[in-house]
Amino acid sequence: MCPVGYYTADLAQSACTKCPAGYYCGDDILDEFSSTAVKILADEATPCVAGQYCPKASYLLTSTGLPGTSCPVGTFNPDVGARNVGDCIECPEGYLCLTSGIADDYALLTICPAGYYCPGAAISKNAIECPVGAYCPEGSVSFI
Numbered sequence: 001m002c003p004v005g006y007y008t009a010d011l012a013q014s015a016c017t018k019c020p021a022g023y024y025c026g027d028d029i030l031d032e033f034s035s036t037a038v039k040i041l042a043d044e045a046t047p048c049v050a051g052q053y054c055p056k057a058s059y060l061l062t063s064t065g066l067p068g069t070s071c072p073v074g075t076f077n078p079d080v081g082a083r084n085v086g087d088c089i090e091c092p093e094g095y096l097c098l099t100s101g102i103a104d105d106y107a108l109l110t111i112c113p114a115g116y117y118c119p120g121a122a123i124s125k126n127a128i129e130c131p132v133g134a135y136c137p138e139g140s141v142s143f144i
Helices: none
Strands: 023-030 037-040 058-061
Parallel strands (some): 023 058
């Protein structure tokens, strides 16, 4: 039997393969009777879900219900199979990515509010207040 983060296609086989980056293998669940974590073994590697990235030996976490690690605030990832944080995409100009693990490219993004401008995650993860005397309509990437 293989530990979580590893898999074998043949359960009778003694050799385990480390789950490749971009995939997760098995999960840890909470046993409702003993309140202890129980490891569920995998017989295959499953592609990492959108909004997450899965380095080698990733598995599904009971605490989040998601595999691997969430893309950080200021980024999103609409694709499956991300391998590392570099696969997370910076929030586009005019929008805010306020939570981690955003999977949809525009469904969960927040448009920059009026009175602020949002130059993008490369410069700032937060909206910047429009300077006195300037104009910043909703979705602004700079002030006017």
